Amino acid sequence: MENNELKQKVLSQAASAKDASRALAVMTAQQKSKILLAMADALSKNAKDILFHNEIDVEAAKEAGLAAVLTDRLTLNEARVNAMIQGVRDVAALKDPVGEIVEDLKPAQNIDVKKIRVPLGVIAMIYEARPNVTVDAATLCLKAGNAVILKGGSEAMNSNRILAKIIYDSAVAAGMPAGAIQFIDTTDRSAVTELLALDKYVDLLIPRGSEELVNFIRKNTLIPVLSHGKGLCHTYIDKDADLKTALEIAVNAKCQRPAVCNAMETLLVHKDVAAEVLPAICKLYSEEGVEVRGCPLARNIIPEAKEAVEADWSTEYHDKIISIKVVNSLDEAIAHINKYGSQHSDAIVTKDKSAADKFLAQVDSAGVFVNASTRLHDGSVFGLGCEIGISTQKLHARGAMGLKELTTTKYIVRGQGNIRK
Amino acid sequence: MENNELKQKVLSQAASAKDASRALAVMTAQQKSKILLAMADALSKNAKDILFHNEIDVEAAKEAGLAAVLTDRLTLNEARVNAMIQGVRDVAALKDPVGEIVEDLKPAQNIDVKKIRVPLGVIAMIYEARPNVTVDAATLCLKAGNAVILKGGSEAMNSNRILAKIIYDSAVAAGMPAGAIQFIDTTDRSAVTELLALDKYVDLLIPRGSEELVNFIRKNTLIPVLSHGKGLCHTYIDKDADLKTALEIAVNAKCQRPAVCNAMETLLVHKDVAAEVLPAICKLYSEEGVEVRGCPLARNIIPEAKEAVEADWSTEYHDKIISIKVVNSLDEAIAHINKYGSQHSDAIVTKDKSAADKFLAQVDSAGVFVNASTRLHDGSVFGLGCEIGISTQKLHARGAMGLKELTTTKYIVRGQGNIRK
Structure with missing residues (x-):
């Protein structure tokens, strides 16, 4: 024409x-x-x-x-x-x-x-x-x-x-x-x-x-x-997390459908529970065929993990790869998410209500989850009746639309x- | 620097x-x-x-x-x-x-x-x-x-x-x-x-x-x-308008503060009431020092009006000037507003509920008024408690913010x- x-x-x-x-x-x-x-x-x-x-x-x-x-x-x-x-x-x-x-x-x-x-x-x-x-x-x-x-x-x-x-x-x-x-x-x-x-x-x-x-x-x-936004989603396992819940959520958020926007890319683990959590989660990821990349503190505990480099924290793998970072505090976890995340969906696993409330208030994302998988961020799951997409912009529409x-x-x-x- | x-x-x-x-x-x-x-x-x-x-x-x-x-x-x-x-x-x-x-x-x-x-x-x-x-x-x-x-x-x-x-x-x-x-x-x-x-x-x-x-x-x-939008606002006087109400609103919307965005720029009058409305409104505008520009049909009734040219219908005067058009029907009024307006604030004066409902539904503006002056479009007047501006965009914020x-x-x-x- x-x-x-x-x-x-x-x-x-x-x-x-x-x-x-x-x-x-x-x-x-x-x-x-x-x-x-x-x-x-x-x-x-x-x-x-x-x-x-x-x-x-x-x-x-x-x-x-x-x-x-x-x-x-x-x-x-x-x-x-x-x-x-x-x-x-x-x-x-x-x-x-x-x-x-x-x-x-x-x-x-x-x-x-x-x-x-x-x-x-x-x-x-x-x-x-x-x-x-x-x-x-x-x-x-x-x-x-x-x-x-x-x-x-x-x-x-x-x-x-x-x-x-x-x-x-x-x-x-x-x-x-x-x-x-x-x-x-x-x-x-x-x-x-x-x-x-x-x-x-x-x-x-x-x-x-x-x-x-x-x-x-x-x-x-x-x-x-x-527009439907990019998803660089995190799960943070707090020092007061229930271990079984933490493992179930960490596996589900990464493995249930890795190629979608609300799948997890980075797992943050509090240092006090890292020694307990990391070997267990690594075993599960290995069974699922997930490649693990860790920060130096994580690799002290799980030496089989590859080294995570700076670029890993801002990479949306869309694949069976996960980066794991050990953090010293809830504040460090929140700061990491607000710095590297895409303001899409981020979760905390904890039994501590005040930690949960702080995470909900300070993580600046479209969907913030306590004791639930980021994979649940979805218009149909939320009961909106349809799925137009998930917005990471702040004006007009934010989150599941x-x-x-x-x-x-x-x-x-x-x-x-x-x-x- | x-x-x-x-x-x-x-x-x-x-x-x-x-x-x-x-x-x-x-x-x-x-x-x-x-x-x-x-x-x-x-x-x-x-x-x-x-x-x-x-x-x-x-x-x-x-x-x-x-x-x-x-x-x-x-x-x-x-x-x-x-x-x-x-x-x-x-x-x-x-x-x-x-x-x-x-x-x-x-x-x-x-x-x-x-x-x-x-x-x-x-x-x-x-x-x-x-x-x-x-x-x-x-x-x-x-x-x-x-x-x-x-x-x-x-x-x-x-x-x-x-x-x-x-x-x-x-x-x-x-x-x-x-x-x-x-x-x-x-x-x-x-x-x-x-x-x-x-x-x-x-x-x-x-x-x-x-x-x-x-x-x-x-x-x-x-x-x-x-952003606060441009205001090219209309008032339409329907064939079933109350004359006194119509005159009060037409004067208020044009004269109370002509330089602001929710002031009227164009007055539309149904042909069946034009002979009654136009001489009366022209007299009031003349007292207020408002310059009147009319379409040919309007000037047949009020020959003292200047000629309105095509550009008048899309001009935001911000001043004591008004353009007046005689229309054959409610549909013509709605079409004129949707074509030339800035989707800010538009009003109908009528006692006919079905005409009012049609106008409310079909005029595609941030604020649509029945028997009220467009000058009322304001956050404080609407009871929002503050006045950030009036948006003419459709996403996130529309109308008084x-x-x-x-x-x-x-x-x-x-x-x-x-x-x-």
């Missing part, structure tokens, strides 16, 4: 999404549920067609030599399509966040000020690989009353295109305002650049993909960005002719 | 603020109130010294030929100093936002998930002219548990320096962690550039000043920015050895 043509096309899609968002914002929860359930039915009816188009992407990926892990992410099968459809039905059943009265102020007689929850407007999703994001993103945005612009990766183009067509057609037939789902149908990467310039039309950008993608987007747009984070608020004021004196 | 020296100085001040913010975050409401009241006392005791230093700035401004309105903003007198001190006492008396339980989730037995309100950390304030911002900003940031970095304009340097010294010394004597208030003591504008690069230390930037300053900051930093907008949240999770299955 010519550059100017592409620019015009993206602009007109964004403008059309903005128009649709006005109509969508005033739809009832029932109307939106009906649309979502129609989408789920249509996906179900067209499952074979989805798999057929996905196969084209998967074959092309294999031919192009895409890494196996990425090809796996790209691949749909019957079970994955069913899970995607169930996801749509689950979101349809969630409570509608729109219309919630967040604050009810009565500042004076005859005037009524309410802060109510409303949709953001237009949300643009820029994502890589997994085609299910096409459906997940559209579902969550619609549920919260927003129009959505979808820009997926080129490797999933055939899958994304058929998914977008199925959900769009069924949603419009069920009453969705035309234009409320916009699929950017090009593999030209400059479409992203065009999208980033449209701060007049797009209210929120959600990138899903590599840290490079997210950073590129943050640096090149005035549109607010909401639910539907509320896809909304904003407005003040509605009803007076009786009130004026400013 | 050498560039490198300045860079190091700003960096070390930001790092010191970050350290102090950790201690500040865990202080009780009582401790913070004590500090704020000590600041108020010290300002009161040193009022003469403040006025003496302010006089130096004012004289220099006059000699430099600074515009009278800016010189006035710069000028302190006894009454203004007293108002500033009362402001500190008022904030001290507000409810502490820190520690509030925003969500209380019980997703499973034996696990307790709370989303609680916590300070942001370090807030940097970049402002022009008014020296009272030095005190206001420090007061509000401290109340919400944040360390603050103050970078004022060079024209107010002597005033800002003495104010910062008085509040800092008295606050530290009353128990504030050293370093929690940082005054950037230079008139070198590159200090702002240095500050904008410190996203590792600064959690939030609040610019107060010209639109150019705010835009420059937004475009040149990765630090989240919270209170202390809550100077905080974030974190999840604190207390388990009994819970792990992810």
Whole structure:
């Protein structure tokens, strides 16, 4: 596509999404549920067609030599399509966040000020690989009353295109305002650049993909960005920890799924219990195939550990590797976490309530855990009903995000002719 | 100062603020109130010294030929100093936002998930002219548990320096962690550039000043920015409006203080009542010295009005000028507001509840008013207890901002050895 043509096309899609968002914002929860359930039915009816188009992407990926892990992410099968459809039905059943009265102020007689929850407007999703994001993103945005612009990766183009067509057609037939789902149908990467310039039309950008993608987007747009953060998570075993609890949590936080953001990367152990804890935990890690790297104090106790260098404390391994540091005090543990962590999820294991309270208060992270695994930091586990991601930013959304984070608020004021004196 | 020296100085001040913010975050409401009241006392005791230093700035401004309105903003007198001190006492008396339980989730037995309100950390304030911002900003940031970095304009340097010294010394004597208030003591504008690069230390930037300053900051930093927005506000007089109410609101919204962001710039009038409303409102505006510019339909009724050109609909006059447009319907009024407005504050005057509801739902602004003046959009009027500004952004803060907008949240999770299955 010519550059100017592409620019015009993206602009007109964004403008059309903005128009649709006005109509969508005033739809009832029932109307939106009906649309979502129609989408789920249509996906179900067209499952074979989805798999057929996905196969084209998967074959092309294999031919192009895409890494196996990425090809796996790209691949749909019957079970994955069913899970995607169930996801749509689950979101349809969630409570509608729109219309919630967040604050009810009565500042004076005859005037009524309410802060109510409303949709953001237009949300643009820029994502890589997994085609299910096409459906997940559209579902969550619609549920919260927003129009959505979808820009997926080129490797999933055939899958994304058929998914977008199925959900769009069924949603419009069920009453969705035309234009409320916009699929950017090009593999030209400059479409992203065009999208980033449209701060007049797009209210929120959600990138899903590599840290490079997210950073590129943050640096090149005035549109607010909401992104899933990097996770360099710690567990600190206090001198008053219950040993069995400590071991269970340390193993779970590291091993249950090492490649995700809320898995632990560094274990801190109080010096008073290091001699007891370290050999036991090392044995368990060895059974799980985890490579252990230790500070000098740790290696005095567990000489089989490799040496941890300065870079280890700030490395998100995403793998079966752990760095272990012996600390002299709770204060040192907190200082280490605040210095090296990514403000994502950090845990203390202790029976001492005052140590727990101090850790909760002073560790500056999105989620702080006492006697629980950092792996529990998750929207579904927390009971938010869905999983949009975990934010490590401090404004608008912090930690596990639910539907509320896809909304904003407005003040509605009803007076009786009130004026400013 | 050498560039490198300045860079190091700003960096070390930001790092010191970050350290102090950790201690500040865990202080009780009582401790913070004590500090704020000590600041108020010290300002009161040193009022003469403040006025003496302010006089130096004012004289220099006059000699430099600074515009009278800016010189006035710069000028302190006894009454203004007293108002500033009362402001500190008022904030001290507000409810502490820190520690509030925003969500209380019980997703499973034996696990307790709370989303609680916590300070942001370090807030940097970049402002022009008014020296009272030095005190206001420090007061509000401290109340919400944040360390603050103050970078004022060079024209107010002597005033800002003495104010910062008085509040800092008295606050530290009353128990504030050293370093929690940082005054950037230079008139070198590159200090702002240095500050904008410190996203590792600064959690939030609040610019107060010209639109150019705010835009420059937004475009040149990765630090989240919270800013007071531009106000292009409308009042729409519906066909079912009460005439007396309509006239009162239209005069108040335009004339009570035309230079502020929540004053009205454009009046929309339904065609069915234009013949009755326009001559009456024009007479009142004429008495108030307001220049009227009208669309062709309006000028058929009030030929004395000047012609409104396309640019008028998107001009924030900040002055005794109004543009008037006759519209055919409520829908046309809503579309005009959503197209030309700044999503700040917009009002409808009507006795028709369904028209009011439609306007409230479809006007996409931070504050939407029924039978009330847009001038009422204000933190103090709304009962938030303080006035940080009015945000026209949609993320984190929208509309009148209170202390809550100077905080974030974190999840604190207390388990009994819970792990992810």
